[in-house]
Amino acid sequence: MSDQGESGAGGLTGLVQGLVDAIVRLYRWLYKGLERTVYMGVQYTYPRRFVTPLGYLGVLTGITFLVLGITGGLLMIYYQPTLTGCGSLTCAFASIERINDSVPFGWLIRNIHYTASNAMVLLAVLHMYYQYFSGRFKIKNEVLWVTGVILGIITGVEAYSGYDLLFNQRAGLAIEIGSSLANASPIIGGTLRLSVFGAGFSDFVLRLYAGHVFILPMIMLILVFWHFPRYLVFDLPVISTVVGGLFVIAAIFPVAYQPGPYNPGNGQITIPEWYITGIYALIRTEFDKFVMGGLMPALLFLMALVVPFVDTSKKLNWKDRPFFTAIGITSIAQIVITTAWGFYVNPNPNPTCVVNGAATSGTLCRLFVDPVLYFSSMLGVTLLSFVGTYAFLRYLKAKERVRRATSPLGPLLTKKWVYITFTLLILAQVALAGLALLSIFGFHQVVGNVTIDIAGGLKSMTLFDTGAILVTFGVVVHLYRYSQSLPF
Amino acid sequence: MAGAILSLVPFVPWGNFLLSTVSSTGADQKQTVVLDMNTPTNRNANGAVAGKTVNVNDLTSFPPNGSWLITYPTSGDLTVDSENPDSFQKYQLIRLPEQLGGSDKSAAAFVAFSKVCVHLWCSPNYDPIIDPTTKQRSTNPNDETYQCPCHGSIYEVPDGLAIAGPAHFQPAPTNAIPMLTLTADSNGDLVILPPVWDVDHNGVLGFGRNYQSYDTQILPAAKGTG
Numbered sequence: 001m002s003d004q005g006e007s008g009a010g011g012l013t014g015l016v017q018g019l020v021d022a023i024v025r026l027y028r029w030l031y032k033g034l035e036r037t038v039y040m041g042v043q044y045t046y047p048r049r050f051v052t053p054l055g056y057l058g059v060l061t062g063i064t065f066l067v068l069g070i071t072g073g074l075l076m077i078y079y080q081p082t083l084t085g086c087g088s089l090t091c092a093f094a095s096i097e098r099i100n101d102s103v104p105f106g107w108l109i110r111n112i113h114y115t116a117s118n119a120m121v122l123l124a125v126l127h128m129y130y131q132y133f134s135g136r137f138k139i140k141n142e143v144l145w146v147t148g149v150i151l152g153i154i155t156g157v158e159a160y161s162g163y164d165l166l167f168n169q170r171a172g173l174a175i176e177i178g179s180s181l182a183n184a185s186p187i188i189g190g191t192l193r194l195s196v197f198g199a200g201f202s203d204f205v206l207r208l209y210a211g212h213v214f215i216l217p218m219i220m221l222i223l224v225f226w227h228f229p230r231y232l233v234f235d236l237p238v239i240s241t242v243v244g245g246l247f248v249i250a251a252i253f254p255v256a257y258q259p260g261p262y263n264p265g266n267g268q269i270t271i272p273e274w275y276i277t278g279i280y281a282l283i284r285t286e287f288d289k290f291v292m293g294g295l296m297p298a299l300l301f302l303m304a305l306v307v308p309f310v311d312t313s314k315k316l317n318w319k320d321r322p323f324f325t326a327i328g329i330t331s332i333a334q335i336v337i338t339t340a341w342g343f344y345v346n347p348n349p350n351p352t353c354v355v356n357g358a359a360t361s362g363t364l365c366r367l368f369v370d371p372v373l374y375f376s377s378m379l380g381v382t383l384l385s386f387v388g389t390y391a392f393l394r395y396l397k398a399k400e401r402v403r404r405a406t407s408p409l410g411p412l413l414t415k416k417w418v419y420i421t422f423t424l425l426i427l428a429q430v431a432l433a434g435l436a437l438l439s440i441f442g443f444h445q446v447v448g449n450v451t452i453d454i455a456g457g458l459k460s461m462t463l464f465d466t467g468a469i470l471v472t473f474g475v476v477v478h479l480y481r482y483s484q485s486l487p488f
Numbered sequence: 489m490a491g492a493i494l495s496l497v498p499f500v501p502w503g504n505f506l507l508s509t510v511s512s513t514g515a516d517q518k519q520t521v522v523l524d525m526n527t528p529t530n531r532n533a534n535g536a537v538a539g540k541t542v543n544v545n546d547l548t549s550f551p552p553n554g555s556w557l558i559t560y561p562t563s564g565d566l567t568v569d570s571e572n573p574d575s576f577q578k579y580q581l582i583r584l585p586e587q588l589g590g591s592d593k594s595a596a597a598f599v600a601f602s603k604v605c606v607h608l609w610c611s612p613n614y615d616p617i618i619d620p621t622t623k624q625r626s627t628n629p630n631d632e633t634y635q636c637p638c639h640g641s642i643y644e645v646p647d648g649l650a651i652a653g654p655a656h657f658q659p660a661p662t663n664a665i666p667m668l669t670l671t672a673d674s675n676g677d678l679v680i681l682p683p684v685w686d687v688d689h690n691g692v693l694g695f696g697r698n699y700q701s702y703d704t705q706i707l708p709a710a711k712g713t714g
Binding site: 083084085086087088090167172173176177179180181183184200201202261262263264265266267268269270283284286287288289293355360362363364365366367368 | 524557568570571572573574575576578580603604607608609610611613615633635636637638639640641642652653654657694
């Protein structure tokens with residue numbers, strides 16, 4: 001390799017070569033060492049061919065968890081889970097402001113953490129529904145399903161406690177409502193609230209922090225040992241694409257830490273994060289707070305927990321299980337309807353309305369979710385989606401029988417369509433980059449006395465480009481792999 | 489074995505693990521009403537009164553139909569009080585509208601409601617409703633209300649009884665907001681009397697109060713020494 005004539009350069013090359021060799025040897029040594037560790041119990045499978053994107057959802061949830069762990073660990077360095085002693089702002093809020101505005105790379109880390117937290121909730125839900133419809137949770141996989149549902153609940157609690165740590169207006173209200181919902185549970189309520197949340201806001205923030213960064217993640221890590229399947233689909237291009245996608249979303253929609261620090265004197269109507277608006281809508285129907293805010297969501301989780309012990313047939317495909325498929329579709333419809341209701345607030349600043357037979361006005365009219373309207377729409381959606389799904393599946397079955405008889409399965413994607421998809425993806429990249437560029441100039445403006453700062457300018461671009469590179473890598477590698485493989 | 493454990497369950501002090509109870513360190517005592525400093529309502533909307541001591545004779549700084557944020561019990565340091573976001577130590581001081589006697593130069597012109605809604609602990613605010621037809625502040629005394637921005641509980645002023653919204657559907661005593669007893673000293677400075685934290689007197693924060701009308705429960709104390 002090295003040229004004997006030029007001893008100086010040759011020596012350098014030799015040195016570099018030696019270094020590279022040493023690194024390779026170290027890597028091999030570490031890799032071989034894995035044989036002696038617990039990880040050998042987990043078999044990773046590297047698929048040669050793309051199977052179905054939905055099959056990766058579980059691993060993607062795990063990868064998002066890792067991303068959250070890394071960025072969360074970095075955020076811990078600057079975050080202060082205390083309230084008083086930092087001037088006119090609470091320490092918690094002031095430290096978030098500091099992370100966002102002055103700590104180097106703090107803005108990037110915080111935005112990735114926030115986007116990843118939302119993605120994890122979403123991915124966990126999608127993962128659950130895929131496992132449900134594909135029937136993978138059945139037959140000896142019940143343990144995986146049950147631990148999965150518990151992990152899902154903890155993910156929700158993690159997301160909730162995470163957005164409470166900001167201690168902005170929304171967080172303050174969420175903490176108050178969360179603690180008083182715990183307090184409203186029968187018999188154990190007071191004890192539950194005092195032991196989980198503590199007393200007073202200093203306690204609330206500190207305990208939510210302890211739970212968010214240590215206690216809950218530890219429980220999740222332990223539960224994951226009962227949640228990993230025997231064969232874990234681990235696909236680099238897909239992971240790269242999704243992590244890159246997280247970055248791109250974080251860049252295009254940077255999250256604000258507003259609306260301002262928590263202040264009990266602030267009378268603004270504040271809508272919670274999207275995964276809690278369902279409960280918010282239920283509470284706003286004015287029925288008992290514990291039944292609506294505690295029992296109803298608990299029922300949903302309980303239903304999910306018992307499903308593998310009820311749906312015990314040996315049929316896996318969703319088309320062969322019309323009853324349980326219909327139940328699944330219905331639950332999706334219910335969640336969507338309830339969440340949508342939660343977002344609804346009467347836009348009229350001073351409306352008048354009739355609540356339970358009495359004419360009223362003001363805040364109540366803006367927030368009131370009419371139980372008659374709400375529960376009848378819920379019933380309607382339940383009936384429609386259940387009957388609809390059931391009928392559709394029977395129709396599908398008849399059609400499938402005819403189709404199978406006439407023509408066999410063809411390739412999923414022809415080469416021509418691979419090229420078209422590839423071109424479209426590149427165009428999408430260009431469009432997104434343009435959008436991000438525009439955001440530097442376009443979305444930073446003042447309307448009235450409100451500053452709309454949707455994008456973070458150059459910081460956005462950095463994050464966007466990193467994400468775009470990861471996405472492009474994933475997509476190109478996948479398309480190459482796909483074009484090389486035989487169609488079925 | 490399981491039976492033995494189960495029968496012991498009621499006797500285990502479950503509540504003592506990690507338990508932390510509300511401790512009012514400053515001890516409840518007489519306290520002059522001083523407005524918080526860092527809240528927008530005290531700073532802007534009703535004149536620059538932040539940090540001021542409330543005097544019942546001062547109708548310009550503390551006009552009828554105005555509302556401000558106060559802290560009780562105080563830590564003794566106004567800066568620390570103002571930084572404290574704990575709504576369990578916050579109260580909304582309201583000078584009643586004129587038709588309810590807000591222009592009286594006595595403590596009876598004021599009420600102080602807890603900032604903790606008895607429904608789900610959100611923080612309600614004083615809202616002098618604007619009449620939809622006249623576009624003026626309503627003259628109907630029942631229209632001046634204390635409203636919660638989270639789930640829409642509406643409390644009557646000056647009684648603090650929930651008249652609409654989820655808190656209204658809760659059984660007594662969980663349907664009235666706790667409030668402080670106010671009086672005025674010889675200079676006219678507004679003073680908070682030591683509260684009795686049970687449902688029959690000032691109420692239990694975040695829980696409720698046995699509703700008694702403003703005239704029988706609050707007014708005598710306010711008029712008596714004021």
